Amino acid sequence: MTRWKIVAGAAAVLLFIAGCSAFALVWRPTIAAVASPSPASFQPDLIRRGRELAAIGNCNTCHTAREGRDFAGGLPVSTPFGTIFSTNISPDPDSGIGGWSEAAFRRAMRAGVDRDGHHLYPTFPYDHFTSISDEDDHALYAFLMTREPARAPARANELSFPYDQRWLIAGWKLLFFRPGTYRPEPGKSVEWNHGAYLVEGLAHCGACHTPRNALGAERTGASFSGGEVDNWQAYAINTRSPAPVHWDREALISYLRQGWHADHGTARGPMAEVVRNLSSVPASDVADIATYMADVFGPSPAGQKEPPAIQSFAGPPGDPGAAIYAAACASCHESARPLPYGGVDLARSTAISASDPRNLANIVMSGVQPVAGESSPIMPGFGDSMDDGQIVALLTYLRARFGKGPAWTHVEDIVKQARQTQTAYLQPSLGPQNARADAAQRDKP
Numbered sequence: 001m002t003r004w005k006i007v008a009g010a011a012a013v014l015l016f017i018a019g020c021s022a023f024a025l026v027w028r029p030t031i032a033a034v035a036s037p038s039p040a041s042f043q044p045d046l047i048r049r050g051r052e053l054a055a056i057g058n059c060n061t062c063h064t065a066r067e068g069r070d071f072a073g074g075l076p077v078s079t080p081f082g083t084i085f086s087t088n089i090s091p092d093p094d095s096g097i098g099g100w101s102e103a104a105f106r107r108a109m110r111a112g113v114d115r116d117g118h119h120l121y122p123t124f125p126y127d128h129f130t131s132i133s134d135e136d137d138h139a140l141y142a143f144l145m146t147r148e149p150a151r152a153p154a155r156a157n158e159l160s161f162p163y164d165q166r167w168l169i170a171g172w173k174l175l176f177f178r179p180g181t182y183r184p185e186p187g188k189s190v191e192w193n194h195g196a197y198l199v200e201g202l203a204h205c206g207a208c209h210t211p212r213n214a215l216g217a218e219r220t221g222a223s224f225s226g227g228e229v230d231n232w233q234a235y236a237i238n239t240r241s242p243a244p245v246h247w248d249r250e251a252l253i254s255y256l257r258q259g260w261h262a263d264h265g266t267a268r269g270p271m272a273e274v275v276r277n278l279s280s281v282p283a284s285d286v287a288d289i290a291t292y293m294a295d296v297f298g299p300s301p302a303g304q305k306e307p308p309a310i311q312s313f314a315g316p317p318g319d320p321g322a323a324i325y326a327a328a329c330a331s332c333h334e335s336a337r338p339l340p341y342g343g344v345d346l347a348r349s350t351a352i353s354a355s356d357p358r359n360l361a362n363i364v365m366s367g368v369q370p371v372a373g374e375s376s377p378i379m380p381g382f383g384d385s386m387d388d389g390q391i392v393a394l395l396t397y398l399r400a401r402f403g404k405g406p407a408w409t410h411v412e413d414i415v416k417q418a419r420q421t422q423t424a425y426l427q428p429s430l431g432p433q434n435a436r437a438d439a440a441q442r443d444k445p
């Protein structure tokens with residue numbers, strides 16, 4: 001045998017092995033379609049727990065488009081790589097997951113693979129959902145399978161090459177995805193462990209609050225150090241929190257379940273939707289989340305509890321920002337009217353002590369919208385009555401007067417961007433006493 005033949009033979013064998021391993025990595029079998037299970041086959045208690053779990057997991061937030069049918073998908077989720085549309089997870093047999101067995105559903109939640117064996121984009125936060133218990137997946141399945149089936153075929157994603165190649169997700173998973181169920185931390189309380197299980201898994205708090213790397217994976221070792229979503233900053237919610245007042249367990253319970261706390265103000269933007277969902281779940285689940293998160297925030301640094309009381313500070317003579325604040329904001333934010341109807345003393349607002357003014361610009365532009373049918377906090381939006389220059393002057397003044405940290409840079413660009421991306425978000429309901437579960441979440445037999 002000539003030498004080149006041996007080399008070519010070896011190369012062919014190697015190529016074959018590489019091909020097989022790539023195939024094994026990428027290929028996932030189809031799971032056969034089943035007839036949609038009858039809603040009557042699920043116990044009401046199981047469906048009710050499924051509803052609560054779906055609220056903790058924000059399934060409705062991503063899978064129900066504005067004005068769209070419940071869980072019918074079609075919501076555009078923007079990512080740095082393009083727009084991905086959520087899919088229909090109502091039990092329609094053709095366009096939804098009506099034909100999915102529980103095993104197929106569990107594989108999607110655990111491994112990010114659809115019934116046909118395609119890899120799913122991690123915009124669907126299965127990197128968190130992977131740790132959900134069998135029992136909880138079972139309840140979620142029961143809840144989804146008892147919703148109203150809605151016919152709504154998937155919309156094509158708007159991704160550029162190579163991100164539109166689904167098989168490449170297999171490589172992403174190899175690099176960044178760590179499947180596995182939650183392992184309780186010995187030595188911690190039952191409540192702490194249940195909170196950790198929810199926060200790290202179903203509630204996927206890190207999906208927004210953890211910074212991501214260039215390929216869109218959450219950075220290891222930077223959990224809860226601050227991320228971004230839809231042109232909002234999801235602040236650091238660990239020891240690096242920029243909040244002027246330390247977050248303790250009691251404040252977290254109030255903020256997460258009723259949407260506000262006197263020392264911290266209200267939840268807005270994407271967080272308002274999270275809180276709105278949490279207002280409809282049992283108090284014990286939210287209390288456990290708060291127990292775990294209070295530990296993540298760490299103990300209060302000495303002397304941080306009280307921010308300085310409001311001091312008179314007129315700003316430099318002729319400061320246009322000071323004049324706008326006095327005319328448009330002070331009457332509500334220095335009224336001493338209790339929260340949530342009065343505006344918080346702005347020295348307590350994380351928005352003003354954050355590393356950039358994005359959220360502040362969003363709030364000033366859009367205000368705080370009232371919740372239909374309830375008495376709720378209201379702040380007018382100033383996007384229409386102020387031009388960019390006035391808002392820039394106002395933000396710069398607020399930072400100097402009330403903020404912690406150095407003056408912000410690029411304020412002009414951030415204000416311009418806030419104007420372009422203004423989205424109206426639903427505000428949370430004020431607490432469980434008012435909580436009406438969304439129609440989408442209501443129990444059915």
Ligand code: HEC
Nearest residue numbers: 057058059062084085086087089108114120121123124125
């Ligand atoms: C941050 C947004 C987001 C949240 C929250 C979310 N999903 Fe999704 N989900 C998506 C997107 C986007 C897709 C489509 C991914 C793709 O096309 O690769 C998806 C796909 C799915 C699929 C696969 C459906 C199919 O036809 O392939 C299932 C099942 C699913 N989600 C269930 C859930 C459940 C259950 C919850 C709540 C526990 C949930 N999702 C929460 C964004 C989300």
Ligand code: HEC
Nearest residue numbers: 203205208229232233234235243267268270271274350359
């Ligand atoms: C969809 C993205 C998203 C998810 C999921 C999310 N957050 Fe947030 N969160 C935000 C944004 C954005 C803000 C800033 C809101 C604002 O400025 O009012 C925020 C604000 C907060 C704050 C207030 C911090 C401060 O100093 O003002 C806390 C506390 C918080 N989130 C905790 C959580 C917890 C706990 C979870 C999981 C149960 C969670 N978040 C899930 C986006 C998210």
Ligand code: HEC
Nearest residue numbers: 264265266328329332341342343344349350351377378379
């Ligand atoms: C009609 C009363 C009213 C006016 C006028 C008003 N606000 Fe508000 N504002 C509120 C209420 C109520 C809230 C919700 C409670 C809270 O979070 O402080 C709020 C919230 C805020 C927040 C979020 C605080 C936090 O972290 O929770 C900021 C920042 C803010 N307002 C800034 C301004 C600025 C700047 C102006 C002037 C351009 C202004 N507001 C004018 C009533 C008002």
